[in-house]
Amino acid sequence: MSETESEDDVFVATSATATSLPEKSKAQYERAYKLFQDWREKNQRNSLSENVLLAYFQELSKRNKPSSLWAAYSMLRTTLNLKNNVDISKYFKLGAFLKRKSDGYKPKKSKTLTPQQIKEFLSSAPDKDYLFTKVGLIFSIMGACRREELMKIEINHIEDLNTSLLVHIPDTKTKTERQFEIGGSFYHIFTVKGEEISEDGQDVISSLIKVEAEGINNDNDMEISKAVTLKRRNSDIVVKREEISSDSENGQDMVSSLIKVETEEISNDDSDMELSDAVTTPKRRKFDTVVGDYKLGSLIIEGKTKQVYELPGSPDLCLLLNKDRITAGDGVKAHDLVGKAAISNKTNGKVFEILNSVGVKTSFVKAASDVAFISKKCEMIPIEWVTRRLATGSFLKRNPGVPEGYRFYPPKNETFFKDDANHDPQWSTEQIISAKFKVNGLEIGPTEVDIMTRTSILVFEILEKVWATRNCALIDMKIEFGVDKTGEILVADVIDSDSWRLWPSGDKRLMVDKQVYRNLTTVTSSDLDTVKRNFEWIVDQLDHLAPPNDHLIVILMGSPSDADHCKTIQKHCEKLGLNTELRVTSAHKGTDETIKIVRYYESLPLKVVFVAVAGRSNGLGPVVSGNSPFPVINCPPLKSDNVDRDVWSSLNVPSGLGCSTVLYPEAAALNAANIIGLSNYVVWSRLRVKQLENYVTLAKADKGVRSN
Structure with missing residues (x-):
């Protein structure tokens, strides 16, 4: 206790902390906090730093699903803030870790019933077996009752008005009393013969089945196209449609579940409620939705402008479906924009096709449909x-x-x-x-x-x-x-x-x-x-973008015996996206023919680069360079026993000639690509990708050496 704190201050603060926790789940919050403190003590972690929290949740993730991790995070965020004045919502790495653990996770949702199934169950299921369930079902619908409210209703909270029942709920989540009325076709459920309910009628209400849908049979995969809406002034309670089974005529597969409701701004007035059918768009069954030639599996994740689906039978692939939606400001501004899905899909496809064509490693495979x-x-x-x-x-x-x-x-x-x-x-x-x-x-x-x-x-x-x-x-x-x-x-x-x-x-x-x-x-x-x-x-x-096709690399060989060397140059050129042609000509033995070949390529509306391949006394490259303004690259087919002699005829050229000389076939191709890449984005891009690949190979090798 600090010098400025009194014992009364500490007492008040402790009391305020205790009352700040949700009453209903206070014990859970305290337990989550205790588990964390026990873990800290066991692992000798004295601080409450982000790294400590990351280590704790890393361990939790080994045995808990993502929804449980988020629940633990929520409870610790509250308790650590109240008890230790530590705000873990500012721990961005922890938030990132939890988000990553949630990627691809699809929570299990409770099954729900349709109006027709409710009516069928209430009218067909025998009271002697399912009366308690019917009571709970009606209370849940007519009163939008939460589980805890149902469990606390007593007989003296119910008033029979002869044509309807008036139900008082004295202890709601907001600590205020509210009422609702059960009438019409639902009222007759409660006007049963005395012997059907024991004198200890309290059991009928206080032992209602908990409102948690479990075990509903999916054998028939019935598709539901309607939702139940309970209308009351200032609020709608919507029972969401789900795919459930109508396997038996008397609804016995449904009775293990009560209606699950979503409530928005539920008022506490005494207005009547009525049951009505709200027609909604039918929801397709799993694997029934088809996009292009592809059947969709489960929804993996949904963003502001797209959805990502599994592809049954292709576990390594997925399908991204664009939306007719445009957003800005983290979704604060958002509008429907008809046609945007198709426009985005075309743009994305074109861009990724360009990247794939030059060798960038991407996830894009191909278009599946217009969207x-x-x-x-x-x-x-x-x-x-x-x-x-x-x-x-x-x-x-x-x-x-x-x-x-x-x-x-x-x-x-x-x-x-x-x-x-x-x-x-x-x-x-x-x-x-x-x-x-x-x-x-x-x-x-x-x-x-x-x-x-x-x-x-x-x-x-x-x-x-x-x-x-x-x-x-x-x-x-x-x-x-x-x-x-x-x-x-x-x-x-x-x-x-x-x-x-x-x-x-x-x-x-x-x-x-x-x-x-x-x-x-x-x-x-x-x-x-x-x-x-x-x-x-x-x-x-x-x-309107078309890959440029405006160049040609002409590989001139002085003798047919140089063919293998020239084909290796050609292979490297084609990897870089270069167009090539092979020709055989000797500047010594057929000078006129060599000049004629050069003039032919000069006449073409193309950017031409000559690669001269000649051994011994290389006159081919210098002759072409002396008679053409086009670039010339010498790449003599040197051998280890003559490299010191033959290379000089390519290097020691007369004045006024600008031909370059390289020793290896790959270097000749790269030199030609450098020239063409000045005006050709495809070739330039492939050069850049190759440079990146060289770096990545070295970086990964270095990482491997350091980790050993």
Whole structure:
């Protein structure tokens, strides 16, 4: 106790803490707190730091499902705040860990009954067996009673008005009394013969079955198309439709369950309630929904603008279904936008096809329909990777003093932790590494973060080159990564017009991206039409993109004996996306024919690079270089016994000639790709991807050595 605290202060604080816990579940909160304290004592953890909490929940996760982890988190958040003045809601790594554990988890939902099934059960099931259940069912519907309220109702709380029953609930969740009336067709259930209820009628009410739906038979997979709505002034209590069985005529498969209700702003007035049918859209059964040629399995996860489904029979794949929905500000602003799903799907497909074609490792497989695509199944890393060429938007707010349009070279990379509740806070590299995310068995450490940083910049630069061919500046963009079952990091999720800023001709006033929607203070149908037209324009521009086919690498061999060496050069060229042709000509034995071949290729409307392959005295490369303005690369087929002599005829060329010389076939192909890549985004991108692959190979090897 501090010097400024009195014993009375401590007593009052302790009392306030005790009364701050929910009365109904106070014991559970105290138990959760005690379990944590016992664990701390056993493991000699003295602090209440984030790492201690992470270690505790890591251990809990080995034997508890995600919903139980969240329940424990909720109770500890309250008790630690009250008892220790520690706010674990600010432990972002802990929140990230719990979110990751929840990925792909689908909670088991209680089964519910339809109006027809209720009527069938009440009229057909024999009272001698199911009277208690009928009473509980009627009380649950007519009074929207919670489980605890049902258990506490006594006979003296019920008043018979001859045509109806008036039920008093003296102890509600809000500590106020309320009433409801049971009448009409439900009243006759209670006007039974005296011998059907014992004199100790209290048992009829106080031993009602708990309102928890369990064990309902699904054999017939009956599809429900209606919901029950209990109408009362200022409130609706909705019984959600679910797929349940009507296996027996007398409803015996249903009686183990009572109605589960959702209540919104339930008032405590005495107004009457009536039972009515509310027609809703039929819900498809599991595996019955078809998108394109694919039957859908369970819903894995649903976001603001898409849904992700299992694909029965393809455990390594999933289907992403886009929505006709546009959102901004972490979903605070949201509107339906008819046609957006198809537009997003086309944009995403085009972008990922470009990335796949140049060798970037992505999760995208192929389009499934106009509004959906097939993806490799990944566990997502909860970080957004943002790459910027120009300073604008939120960057300016976070970095006052930097002028809009400040150019970043290389592009600037930023990372943000995906947490809508906290508006996706920016995270440093050190925070990501310290979080020690474990995704599909892969721990995200320094090597993985560096790989993703380099990849996100690479993806930006590739698409920047692509959009430059349409005279459009890519200003910034965000991407996400996932880890597949093999532990491979892949560019995943969606890349569409929600993902970037695009300024035609580099002019911000002409922006065609989602920023147009973000900037709207009020949103009219005309505004949404403008946003949609912008997105359609982007799809149209991508439709007009054609991989450049404007070059040719001509590999000249001085002798047929050089064919193997030339074919190796050709193989490396084709890996880089280069078009090639092989020719045989000797500058010494057929000079005129060699010059004629050169003139033919000069006449073509192509960017041509010559690769000269000649052994012994290499006159081929220098002759071509002396008679053509096109680039010439010497790559003599050297052997170990003559390398010191033959190479000089390629290196020691007369003045005025600019041909270069390389010794290895791969180097010749890379040299040619460097030249073509200056004006060809596909070849340039493949060079960049190859550079990234070289780095990744070394980084993984280094990590392996360090871990041994």
